Amino acid sequence: MEVRIQLYNKFTQFAMSLGRLNGLSIDEINTVLKNSYERHPHAEFMLGALENIHEKDIEDFKFLFNECVRICDELGPSREYITLLSILTTIANEAGENKTLEQNQLVHEIVLKFKKEIELINQKIPKPPLFNMLLESRSLLEWGSIYAIYPFIPKRIEGNGRPVLLIPPYLGDDYSTSFVRRYLDSLGFKTYKWEMGFNMVKSHYIPRLEEKLDDIYEMHKEKVSIVGWSGGGIFAKIMANRHPNQVEQIITIASPVWGVMDMKTPVYGLLEFFQGKSLKERNKRFLQELEPIPNVPVTCIYTKTDGLVPWKHCMEAESYRKGIKNIEVFGSHSGLGANASVLMITANALSANINGVTIEDATPHIERILYPFYWSHKKWKLFKKKSNLVQTS
Incomplete structure (x- = not known):
């Protein structure tokens, strides 16, 4: 989960950097990102990342681009990256008052490059063992x-x-x-x-x-x-x-x-x-x-x-x-x-x-024991209990 939080932080910085490059104000970028993040399964982390960003964090878009790609590669293939691409595309298509044609073309080229990098990562899904x-x-x-x-x-x-x-x-x-x-x-x-x-x-x-x-x-x-x-x-x-x-x-x-x-x-x-x-x-x-x-x-x-x-x-x-x-x-x-x-x-x-x-995920009745989510939840609760015991001992 820590690596995912790192991705959300870097992606948010990258998205804001791209928005600024496209001539959008911080408030305009915030609106786009909040609307997208609110429906995310990890919304609390995404919105938290958005609240903690400062202007100095979004200056180097090339570095942030490379960091996002690196973290996605470490996390491995995932269909969820289509949401990141959707957010970047929305930012690229937003009509900021201060953007120029050259800026907008550059932003679309960056989004296309990010898409190609994600496609390469998603091609690494192995066949069943x-x-x-x-x-x-x-x-x-x-x-x-x-x-x-x-x-x-x-x-x-x-x-x-x-x-x-x-x-x-x-x-x-x-x-x-x-x-x-x-x-x-x-x-x-x-x-x-x-x-x-x-x-x-x-x-x-x-x-x-x-x-x-x-x-x-x-x-x-x-x-x-x-x-x-x-x-x-x-x-x-x-x-x-x-x-x-x-x-x-x-x-x-x-x-x-x-x-x-x-x-x-x-x-x-x-x-x-x-x-x-x-x-x-x-x-x-x-x-x-x-x-x-x-x-x-x-x-x-x-x-x-x-x-x-x-x-x-x-x-x-x-x-x-x-x-x-x-x-x-x-x-x-x-x-x-x-x-x-x-x-x-x-x-x-x-x-x-x-x-x-x-x-x-499944019925709330006894047959829930048929589903992996039930046993994963049980193991997670057990892990949390052990962590609490270690902290209090």
Whole structure:
């Protein structure tokens, strides 16, 4: 956390330096930064950094640029850097009374250079370790045990007939989403299948998906929620980017939602074998369309023991705006369609986003023990207790 606080301090200084270079007053820069920082998950540190900055701290923008890049590189790849880029872009686009054309061009060049540095850092996400790949065999146990577990999964959510379209993973068909659909149907949601056979993650599915989305929207006269698992989440995000007026929200399950062009995964070899040419070459425009964050609620479910997709690619930037949530679960990539915690989170997220309330990481009931956040919280509390004992002894 100390390194992150250091990044927030240096980034705030760099952003203010860039604003001054663009002819903005300190008050104008403060307004831009406060509006951005208030929605950040670490808002208290960001706003604290803003309050403690003095004019002398923001004089050398070249030094501050290099420091920000260095700290980001030390922290490693993260989707959250898109928020930093968004803030810098806002500052570059602000119309200060004292700025000149030359100053503004220089500021835009600096922002572009910072973006390229971040892209290089984000290309360093490694593929899943061999141990995680070997752990994928437990998906057989997950799919086998769901038949016994399913009757005991709590059913506290009311779907009220809201439409939900489910998209299967790569090489999966509608059977892959059968338990998720069955669970949502039991809660009162109206679910719809993919109905296109096995999902080969090809761009030619998009027109048929758009037609299906339009049909469901017209049938219900209301927006449609889309749930996509793995490769299915790619289509969910593209549908939300193209048709925000018809999409209520998206929920992705272990889906690579950003950086797919540079993603390192053992699945690529299989993809290229089936499709006959490089995935990057074949679907470049299709994958570039995946990068923007849609203007609808987004919930990303991921597992750090994913053996097929690097888990960092499965998280969206929570600090970018409200309505974005990342939730970790225990499980394998291939077994998430039969994972009780995934079923419950999907239902909770659908209901919360439809009703405009905050999504909790998981249910407040006994089943919270199924989630990593619960055990991390327990360990953190234990650590704090030990720290207090050391201080008082």
